[in-house]
Amino acid sequence: MIMNVLYFMRHRLPEDLEELIKEGLHSKAREELENMIESSSGSYRRRLEFELDRLNRWPVQYPYTLKEAYEIARKSIKGLTWEEFQSLSYCLDRIKLEGEVRVFRRFLPNMVWLCPSLKARYLEEDSREEERRALRERALKVMKGDAEPLIFRVRAELEVENVPEGEKVRIWLPVPRVSSLHPEVKVLSYSEEPYISSEDYPQRTAFFETTTHKAWVEYEVLTVPHFDVEEVEREHLEERIPHIRFSVVKEVVKSLTEGVDDPMVKARRIWDWVVENTTYTYVHDYALFDNISEFAFMRRRGDCGVQAILLITMLRSAGIPARWQSGWYANPVRWGMHDWAQMYVEPMGWVYLDPSFGHPRGGELWRKDFYFGRVEGFRLAFNSEVNYPFDPPKTHFRSDPVDNQAGEAEWEGGNVYMPKTRLEILEVRREFSAFGSR
Numbered sequence: 001m002i003m004n005v006l007y008f009m010r011h012r013l014p015e016d017l018e019e020l021i022k023e024g025l026h027s028k029a030r031e032e033l034e035n036m037i038e039s040s041s042g043s044y045r046r047r048l049e050f051e052l053d054r055l056n057r058w059p060v061q062y063p064y065t066l067k068e069a070y071e072i073a074r075k076s077i078k079g080l081t082w083e084e085f086q087s088l089s090y091c092l093d094r095i096k097l098e099g100e101v102r103v104f105r106r107f108l109p110n111m112v113w114l115c116p117s118l119k120a121r122y123l124e125e126d127s128r129e130e131e132r133r134a135l136r137e138r139a140l141k142v143m144k145g146d147a148e149p150l151i152f153r154v155r156a157e158l159e160v161e162n163v164p165e166g167e168k169v170r171i172w173l174p175v176p177r178v179s180s181l182h183p184e185v186k187v188l189s190y191s192e193e194p195y196i197s198s199e200d201y202p203q204r205t206a207f208f209e210t211t212t213h214k215a216w217v218e219y220e221v222l223t224v225p226h227f228d229v230e231e232v233e234r235e236h237l238e239e240r241i242p243h244i245r246f247s248v249v250k251e252v253v254k255s256l257t258e259g260v261d262d263p264m265v266k267a268r269r270i271w272d273w274v275v276e277n278t279t280y281t282y283v284h285d286y287a288l289f290d291n292i293s294e295f296a297f298m299r300r301r302g303d304c305g306v307q308a309i310l311l312i313t314m315l316r317s318a319g320i321p322a323r324w325q326s327g328w329y330a331n332p333v334r335w336g337m338h339d340w341a342q343m344y345v346e347p348m349g350w351v352y353l354d355p356s357f358g359h360p361r362g363g364e365l366w367r368k369d370f371y372f373g374r375v376e377g378f379r380l381a382f383n384s385e386v387n388y389p390f391d392p393p394k395t396h397f398r399s400d401p402v403d404n405q406a407g408e409a410e411w412e413g414g415n416v417y418m419p420k421t422r423l424e425i426l427e428v429r430r431e432f433s434a435f436g437s438r
Contacts (some may be wrong), residue, residue, distance in 0.1 A: 001091035005401050006387045008047040009242035009290070024096035026055045032357050046145055053397050054288055057417070062095050062102035063283040069103035076108060078121040091115035106282040113281055114301070131333040132362075138376045139366070143223050147377055149224045149431040153188075154380065157216035157422040158407040169416070171215045172205040172390050173409045174382040176327065180229050180349070181381055184222040191216045195392070200230075202385035203404050207392060222431060223330070228342065228350035236321040243292040243309050243386060244403070246317040253317045267343055270314045271372050271388065275358045278307050286402040305339035305354035305402065309386070310418075311355050312341050323350070326403050327382040332428040337405040340375070
């Protein structure tokens with residue numbers, strides 16, 4: 001089995017086809033792809049089929065017309081006029097689809113982040129102070145060396161809709177990997193007995209085959225903010241098609257590290273560059289990117305995973321082993337999907353790097369130093385590699401081919417695109433002795 005679900009992305013599309021897609025002429029692109037697929041085979045055919053699948057995702061990710069986007073924006077940005085909205089086009093994530101401008105589904109927060117002058121007029125309440133306080137308190141404990149381990153009890157659930165009754169559905173729900181961060185993971189209960197991949201599998205899952213169209217699993221995981229001690233593999237220094245490629249970043253990496261021998265100094269310079277030169281924004285489906293690190297480098301923006309992939313790419317380009325880690329940011333106050341990175345440093349092992357959390361937002365200057373090498377322990381890590389196949393592998397294209405943080409599903413008729421998922425932290429306990437004590 002090929003250990004990269006996007007291996008076929010090494011093939012370039014014909015220039016005329018790329019131009020049709022870029023210009024949003026997807027009906028013509030679809031016709032051309034269907035004709036090409038008929039006469040193609042092997043990995044190139046797979047590449048064409050993937051492109052055909054991606055065409056279906058653009059309208060979902062960019063659902064609004066300009067007028068619809070304006071109506072949404074004016075309700076949240078005080079005094080926003082149509083003329084001003086049009087003048088802010090450089091802050092508006094949009095594409096052309098069949099000759100019409102379409103706007104990204106999460107354009108509004110991006111617009112405020114990319115045009116900071118709008119922030120004072122943004123009417124959305126900031127309801128995250130309690131979450132930030134819990135994070136600060138936990139990070140301070142880690143810095144003092146007295147942060148107790150935590151036990152999270154979690155329920156992950158996935159439900160499939162719009163599949164004919166009685167049809168068998170295949171479901172993959174994420175489960176934390178056993179590592180130094182998570183020395184113990186216990187599966188407690190489930191909807192029906194799943195197949196669970198090995199403890200250290202790079203994208204660990206609980207797999208179900210069911211006609212009920214719904215599956216769930218509950219587990220407890222012990223989380224300790226320690227460095228990982230897993231071995232370095234050759235892959236941790238290499239490119240990985242299509243998102244970790246050195247060509248775009250190598251000159252900047254060279255200028256940052258030239259004449260420096262100490263890997264920690266090299267890493268810090270690269271870290272500072274990424275944190276200081278990228279802005280957090282939401283992005284469309286990772287499946288729609290041809291090269292995530294190139295996008296991040298050229299556009300100087302992206303979400304947590306985009307920034308992490310850029311950092312990993314630059315570190316590897318400098319000869320520093322680096323890898324992916326993702327799952328949840330498991331703050332007991334508020335939690336959600338999150339991606340970060342690790343690098344290998346002797347004699348400590350795999351230390352943590354979280355560039356999106358490393359931005360000194362809101363004057364929290366401690367973040368930049370803390371998240372270079374440390375983690376607060378509000379983490380559930382399911383994945384340690386990008387584009388890695390599930391065990392067992394999925395037959396159809398994945399909703400997210402980069403990793404798995406919420407769950408995936410398919411049936412005989414194809415992939416279930418972004419199924420209905422629920423991921424909930426049921427309980428958080430402090431751990432003082434053996435796993436399971438309260």
